[in-house]
Amino acid sequence: YLDCHSGISGDMFLGAMLDAGFSLDTLKQVLAGMPITGYELQLEQFQDKGIRGSRFQVILTDQEQPAHHLSDIMALVDASTLSPRVRASVRSIFHCLAEAEAAVHGTTLEEVHFHEVGAVDAIIDITGAALAIETLNIAALYASALPLSSGHVKTAHGLLPVPAPATLEILRRVAAPWKPSPAEGEMVTPTGAAILATLARFETPAMRIERVGYGFGRKSFPWPNCLRLCLGRPLGVHMAGADNPFPDTDWVTVIESNIDNMTGEALGDLMERLLAVGALDATYLPLQMKKNRPAVLLSVICRVEDGDALAQLLLSETSTLGLRLQQVERRKAQRTQQDIETPLGIMTIKVKRLGDRIISAAPEYEECRRIALERSMPLEEVYEVARQVIKNTIIKE
Incomplete structure (x- = not known):
């Protein structure tokens, strides 16, 4: 669950994930296999208004970063060694960004130039976000309402009102909830908005919290400028253990x-x-x-x-x-295979267990069918022979 009281950016999202247990070494290893250069990753422990967390930043070592078309980014992603799940998420997030930019500027998807979001830092943020979700085994992502701030933001197109038009279009399409904020300046970036719109649901889940991560931004507000991440399990879901029949x-x-x-x-x-x-x-x-x-x-x-x-x-x-x-x-339930000796020869059966208790056992269809054909017997008779042996040896009354 993402508490977005101070908004969200790609860097804040990754900072929160890294603070909650995602490994920076894992991110570096995956990025090393992608054809991108001219950057350094910085992760520091940071404290704001008495709250400790992590602040992540992509530092560009090449001053001039090229603009990318959607097809360029998709080709870069497809040529990577990312897992199918991560690759699909990255593609979906960039497609979401491209659709919003095209709608705002009145162009086609392929005509969109990714200036801010197409630079190396955003490619890293989006890839890292999808990778963190997979690595931390996050099955469902939820987010709070977003802060609606005021002011302007400097972009490649000049000064634009906050929220930036692309950000507003992204969140309009998913009916994202907003709440007024007294802050000035950009609190929700296009990259952050696209991550939420693509991967998250704007709901508050009933859950047991197991870990908390704080990802800090670089602006200064009267409150901690952080994205708060809560990792846990839905109510009713228990950890595997000796007392859990569903390990x-x-x-x-x-x-x-x-x-x-x-x-x-x-x-x-x-x-x-x-x-x-x-x-x-x-x-x-x-x-x-x-x-x-x-x-x-x-x-x-x-x-x-x-x-x-x-x-x-x-x-x-x-x-x-x-x-x-x-x-x-x-x-x-736990399922195992076991060989049993029957009047028809050795047969393989499947055994169902909950913990140490055997619930049921049954012969395999293909094996029963083979024996029936070899011995010219009705299939049901083969099943009955196997059931009697199972009853007397596996599931004893």
Whole structure:
């Protein structure tokens, strides 16, 4: 959860993440594999109004930084060794910035020149933000309302009112909540706004706080100029341990859409493609939609890092105009395989456990099918033989 009482910038976001446990060495190692030069990273312990935290800054060693087009930045990201999740997040954030700049200046996406946000420092801030979220295993990001300050900010286009037009356009598109602030000067930068608009939800979660990080900015206010980051777990989620029957707990993304105008053949092909590219599960449920149209509810479960790629596939390959994405907790029982001796030979079974307690055990379908074919037996008889052995040896009454 991001407490944005003093606004947000890319540097403040990274400062808070570094203060909460993200490693500067990890950031340096990843950036070393990207084709960018002319910078140094500075991280210092800082105190403001009695609060201690971290202040991060990208120091440019080359005075002249080139303007970039969106395609230049996308090519740089695609040529990197970033993970698919980080790469997708960086691309999405820059695409968000480009759309806002194009809307403000009345140009196309490719005509946009990234002056402030296209410089090396912003590429580092955005890459670092996405990398920190992955490294700290942050499954969901939330943010508070943003401070609405006044004054002007100096840009490549001259003096512009605060909030900068691109910042305002970014946050307008996601209906970001604002609250008046007595401060003058820029408190929410375009980079900070794009990070929030792309990766965060403007809600206050019910959670147990485990770590807090403070990322300081460079302006001076009557209050601490910091972004406060709270890391924790939703209420009801417990750490793995001896008393926890769900030691294997993680987060997944669920993607849903109602579809009423695709053929059965196309839907069948879609499910095969989803599973082939990394979906953990995909299902269709029958629906009755408006005008009495029969339809299906498509539901896809995937790893959090695969959510963006699968959403892009669905928007590209189906007739749907929109998707619903949410990240949910997944609790899993322990599953193991075990060989048992039966009258039909050695068979492999799958065993389900919660802690030290065996809940159930069952034979594998493919193995039962193979034995049924080899012995010319009904499949159900093979299952029954395996079940009796399981009952007498694995799950004893």
